Amino acid sequence: QLQLVESGGGLVQPGGSLRLSCAASGVTSDYYAIGWFRQAPGKGREGVSYISSSGGRTNYADSVKGRFTISRNNAKNTVYLQMNSLKPEDTGIYYCAPVYVSGSSYRPLYDYWGQGTQVTVSS
Secondary structure (H helix, E strand, O other), X not given: OOEEEEEOOEEEOOOOOEEEEEEEEOOOHHHOEXXXXXXXXXXXXXXXXXXXXXXXXXXXXXOOOOXXXXXXXXXXXXXXXXXXXXXXXXXXXXXXXXXXXXXXXXXXXXXXXXXOEEEEEOO
């Protein structure tokens, strides 16, 4: 079974950058499209971005478009989320998960979440 572990979160000032990593184990991840999701305090989980299994197709939420970049290195079984120009509203726990893609929408493939990585944007 595919297992994903998120890392790279931290505390950063507004305007700063972070790079999150999503490392896969158990099964090779290059069969799967992978999505990043986040959950802000007191809010539901929302989709941030996804990348297709080959890396040839990506999608971003409007709130992060132009600031975040998703990429993957299948040789390393890792998906990345480069986050630039961070804003306080980007604060939350970030999760990665294999996703099912239909058109421009996507949803988690399994009802399972890892521990995530905390991102806090604050001065």
